[in-house]
Amino acid sequence: xxxxxxxxxxxxxxMGQEVILRCVPISNHLYxxxxxxxxxxxxxxxxxxxxxxxxxxxxxxxDQFSVERPDGSNFTLKIRSTKLEDSAMYFCASSEDRxxxxxxxxxxxxxxxx
Amino acid sequence: xxxxxxPEDQVNVAEGNPLTVKCTYSVSxxxxxxxxxxxxxxxxxxxxxxxxxxxxxxxxxxxxxEFNKSQTSFHLKKPSALxxxxxxxxCAVTPRDGATNKLIFGTGTLLAVxx
Numbered sequence: 001x002x003x004x005x006x007x008x009x010x011x012x013x014x015m016g017q018e019v020i021l022r023c024v025p026i027s028n029h030l031y032x033x034x035x036x037x038x039x040x041x042x043x044x045x046x047x048x049x050x051x052x053x054x055x056x057x058x059x060x061x062x063d064q065f066s067v068e069r070p071d072g073s074n075f076t077l078k079i080r081s082t083k084l085e086d087s088a089m090y091f092c093a094s095s096e097d098r099x100x101x102x103x104x105x106x107x108x109x110x111x112x113x114x
Numbered sequence: 115x116x117x118x119x120x121p122e123d124q125v126n127v128a129e130g131n132p133l134t135v136k137c138t139y140s141v142s143x144x145x146x147x148x149x150x151x152x153x154x155x156x157x158x159x160x161x162x163x164x165x166x167x168x169x170x171x172x173x174x175x176x177x178x179x180e181f182n183k184s185q186t187s188f189h190l191k192k193p194s195a196l197x198x199x200x201x202x203x204x205c206a207v208t209p210r211d212g213a214t215n216k217l218i219f220g221t222g223t224l225l226a227v228x229x
Contacts, residue, residue: 006157031215043158043204045216056214091157095215102148103217107157 002026006092006106013082013113021077021109023092032075033093033103034067036060043091049075082113116141118205120220127195128228135190135223137205145207147188148217149179152202161203164188175199195227 005024013019025032034046047057049067066078075094079086089110093103117140127133139145149161162173169181179190188205205220 033216035217042221043206043217043219045218048215056216058216093158102146102160102163104160105150105158 002104004092004094004104004106006090006109008109009107010110011112013111015084015113016081019079019082019111021079021090021092021111023075023077023106024073025075025092025094026096026104027073029094029096029104031055031095031097032067032069033095034077035091035093035105036088037091037108038085038088046077046090079111082111084113087111087113116207116209116218118207118218118220120203120205120223122223123221124224124226126226126228129197130194133190133192133195133199133225133227135203135205135225136187137189137220138185138187139205139207139218140186141207141209141218143210144183145209147179147181148206148208149173149177149188149190150204150206152204152222154201158204161190195225197227197229200225200227 007022032049035043037043045058047061048055064080068076089108091108092106095103119138147164150158151161152158161177162171164171164181172178177192181188202222202224204222206217208217
């Protein structure tokens with residue numbers, strides 16, 4: 001069964017450093033997403049991406065965040081200057097269509113900011 | 115505001131007994147409805163979805179969910195629980211009107227199945 005692949009599985013970074021989280025969505029999917037889950041809390045939407053541009057973003061997704069699809073397969077989330085409160089599990093997801101099919105999530109990257 | 119409620123932080127059930135994990139939503143129109151499961155240190159795995167048609171939806175691992183429009187609920191059920199079902203379960207919805215395609219998640223319910 002096709003999978004969404006995320007790397008690394010765990011990243012530790014110092015406060016103020018830039019991090020890039022990487023994702024390889026399912027190849028025939030057109031919509032890409034990032035969600036995050038702070039420990040013990042619910043899963044929150046960050047951003048959706050379609051046709052090489054952001055289609056929707058949440059209030060969490062401020063200027064410190066950016067997304068990119070640098071080639072035909074990767075989808076990245078960059079945090080420019082990490083804060084302690086950015087520590088969370090970040091999930092990438094992709095979907096075949098806009099809403100009906102549902103999402104396939106990756107296994108997540110646990111980001112720890114120290 | 116659009117929201118999803120999972121009123122129980124934890125559900126405890128004995129192996130072999132039926133289980134129900136509750137979910138209600140407050141979203142305009144008839145949203146698409148989903149259940150996901152998260153095992154420790156793992157990602158979100160799709161269990162089932164309601165798009166249209168029969169209100170009883172069958173999904174992976176013997177789970178099913180019943181859509182109730184009048185009660186705006188989408189409770190997850192399984193006739194006979196297994197210890198291996200112990201995990202964190204998330205209900206999620208997305209509006210059908212196409213205004214957004216983000217998933218709105220509930221806070222999750224931890225299912226603990228005792229042997």
